[in-house]
Amino acid sequence: MMPAMDLSMVDRDMEPFVEVDPTGRYGRYAELLGAGAVKKVYRAFDQEEGIEVAWNQVKLRNFCDDEAMINRLYSEVRLLRNLKNKNIIALYSVWRDRERNTLNFITEVCTSGNLREYRKKHKQVSLKALKKWSRQILKGLDYLHTHEPCVIHRDLNCSNIFINGNVGQVKIGDLGLAATVGKNHSAHSLLGTPEFMAPELYDENYTELIDIYSFGMCLLEMVTLELPYSECDNVAKIYKKVTSGLRPQAMNKVKDPEVQAFIEKCLARPRARPSAADLLKDPFFDGIHEDDDENADDYSRN
Missing domain, CATH: 3.30.200.20 (Phosphorylase Kinase; domain 1)
Known part of the structure; x- marks a missing residue:
């Protein structure tokens, strides 16, 4: 036995x-x-x-x-x-x-964690790579915004965008909570990220274009490695600047006029703000191949 x-x-x-x-x-x-x-x-x-x-x-x-x-x-x-x-x-x-x-x-789960940590870890990133990441974020937003029913993220920022760094694949996460409690004004201090919140969100009268504003702030952070409005030491000061239409000081660090103009489009007043689909057609992405932002195979060709 x-x-x-x-x-x-x-x-x-x-x-x-x-x-x-x-x-x-x-x-x-x-x-x-x-x-x-x-x-x-x-x-x-x-x-x-x-x-x-x-x-x-x-x-x-x-x-x-x-x-x-x-x-x-x-x-x-x-x-x-x-x-x-x-x-x-x-x-x-x-x-x-x-x-x-x-x-x-x-x-x-994404192998390399969130974009904020990843960007801090890898400081030397080309503009081409940032454009590839941006395109994928916009593709995700376009999918959400054209979904039936329309899904608004409401809390898009670099800490809830995730990356598989080995293939350069970017994914939007943390949808559930943001989409649920965003409407509840009392929850903003708890869940919202003031630096990334569009001015009209504070009025509780908004559309999916608030995500485009947040995306603009994400791109600003990706380019400058600085949290927007980091010059403000409390939420009230951020709120005052955002609602007054004052741009974060980090905008002065964006040296490339093409990048600055693209971010400004995203931060425009709601009526002038383009959709994710519009931004994907922007000349900003000219030269970025349709699939080389998602395919590992293309990486060897670049």
Whole structure:
């Protein structure tokens, strides 16, 4: 008779799951990938596909036990499962854990983290590369804005745009929360990123073009490596400048007139602000090949 295998010896070498989803498919590790005001993102594993994923966890007590708000949040996050685009982070699963009072959703994970960290890590980036990233962000926004129903991100900034650095593929993430609580003015201080918020967002009278304004601020940060309005030491000062139409000081650091003019288009008043589809046709992207911003194969040809 064969001796029974001591499983404790095997398990000791395996990284333990801290939590498993109700289906048993996804396991969460303790390692934190990122954290925001109401959400934590952990490294996780899809046992069925054998791939790493991100486990997003929202503590629902942050919503003050407002059941209607929680239900809206849940239903809107579920809606995002229908979004299928290579420049949008895919959502695989969503569930509410009443015992732990959390809302959990599993999303795809990008190998190189967010664009803000990536850009800080790699300071020497050509304008061509920045244009490739920008095109992909705009393609993602165009998909969201022309979707039925139209999806407005409402909190686009470089910390929720993600990158697979080995192939230069860029994806927009963090849709669920932004799209849900953006309308709730009291939530702005909690979730919105004032430096990236269009002036009309403060009036709660806006369209999907607020995402174009935020994209302009993202491009400004990518070019200058500086957070817009970093000269302001509090939110009130940022709000005053934004609503007065005063540009961030970082604009003075943009030396290329073509880049400056393109950013200005994105920051224009709502009526004059172009759509994502319009911007994709802009001469700014002339010479950037249709697919070489997404194909690793093209990288060797450049």
